[in-house]
Amino acid sequence: MKKFLARQKQDGFFSIRFKSAAGSLTTAQLFAIHELAEKFGEGYVTLTSRQEISIPFVKKEDFDAMEKFCAENNLTISPVGTIFKMATACQGTRTCPAGIIDSPKIAMEIESRHGGRELPNKITCSVTGCPNNCMKVDANDIGIKGAVEPQFIREHCIYCGACVKICKVGAIEIDREKKVWTIDRDKCINCGRCVKVCKKSALRGEIGFKIYFAGKAFLPMIRDEEKLYKIIDAALKYFDEHAKPRERLSKMFERLGAEDFKNFVGNN
Numbered sequence: 133m134k135k136f137l138a139r140q141k142q143d144g145f146f147s148i149r150f151k152s153a154a155g156s157l158t159t160a161q162l163f164a165i166h167e168l169a170e171k172f173g174e175g176y177v178t179l180t181s182r183q184e185i186s187i188p189f190v191k192k193e194d195f196d197a198m199e200k201f202c203a204e205n206n207l208t209i210s211p212v213g214t215i216f217k218m219a220t221a222c223q224g225t226r227t228c229p230a231g232i233i234d235s236p237k238i239a240m241e242i243e244s245r246h247g248g249r250e251l252p253n254k255i256t257c258s259v260t261g262c263p264n265n266c267m268k269v270d271a272n273d274i275g276i277k278g279a280v281e282p283q284f285i286r287e288h289c290i291y292c293g294a295c296v297k298i299c300k301v302g303a304i305e306i307d308r309e310k311k312v313w314t315i316d317r318d319k320c321i322n323c324g325r326c327v328k329v330c331k332k333s334a335l336r337g338e339i340g341f342k343i344y345f346a347g348k349a350f351l352p353m354i355r356d357e358e359k360l361y362k363i364i365d366a367a368l369k370y371f372d373e374h375a376k377p378r379e380r381l382s383k384m385f386e387r388l389g390a391e392d393f394k395n396f397v398g399n400n
């Protein structure tokens with residue numbers, strides 16, 4: 133059975149957490165949370181690392197009244213325990229100039245599939261819109277990063293060198309004399325800056341996702357959004373079936389290795 137009261141160190145008091153939509157709440161929701169914190173808490177809220185708003189110092193006997201109020205005011209109480217924790221996201225293409233993907237959309241889809249799901253231990257998941265990695269996705273159990281894979285169109289290139297200059301990791305080299313353009317795919321961090329800077333449309337960017345499990349990228353860039361969700365579905369199925377109770381994903385890899393997991397998620 134799902135639990136919604138997070139125990140505090142102060143006897144008899146609990147915190148109640150409210151989900152955001154991958155980091156966003158409407159002003160109406162904020163007013164409703166304000167009312168709850170005034171009535172049932174101590175008149176303040178805290179922010180959790182999972183982009184939730186928490187009201188501390190709630191008493192157990194007030195929970196039913198709070199739950200009723202939440203149902204009437206479009207607030208979702210976040211469950212606690214060994215579950216799929218609320219998927220977090222940066223704003224990605226919604227507002228950030230560097231954004232490659234719509235991070236909140238991806239996080240909310242994952243949340244709608246798995247949010248609150250009971251598992252052998254908690255799973256954290258975050259979506260970051262570009263290789264700047266503001267959401268530190270490699271510090272989550274599951275991390276998704278927006279990525280661009282540049283494709284070269286030889287006949288348009290004038291070998292101006294703008295792409296070489298903008299690449300922070302020195303992945304591109306050109307030879308003007310011989311008219312040769314090369315990219316080192318191992319060095320490339322898939323930021324897409326070279327694609328943006330090329331004024332001759334000699335670089336086309338293929339947008340996709342890089343996925344990390346316990347900080348490791350086992351799979352090549354994923355181009356299809358549905359495929360991304362299928363891989364996450366498979367990863368959670370594998371974790372549910374293979375992890376010991378209270379074992380984190382990284383510990384499961386230490387015990388079993390990652391090869392079987394990689395094959396399982398890669399073939400789904």
Ligand code: SF4
Binds near residue numbers: 222223224265
């Ligand atoms: S990760 Fe990229 S898209 Fe997301 S906030 Fe940071 S810079 Fe912007």
Ligand code: SF4
Binds near residue numbers: 313333
């Ligand atoms: S910026 Fe475009 S045109 Fe210039 S060298 Fe790079 S690919 Fe070629």
Ligand code: SF4
Binds near residue numbers: 299322325
């Ligand atoms: S995508 Fe970014 S890292 Fe890759 S070659 Fe272009 S500028 Fe360099």
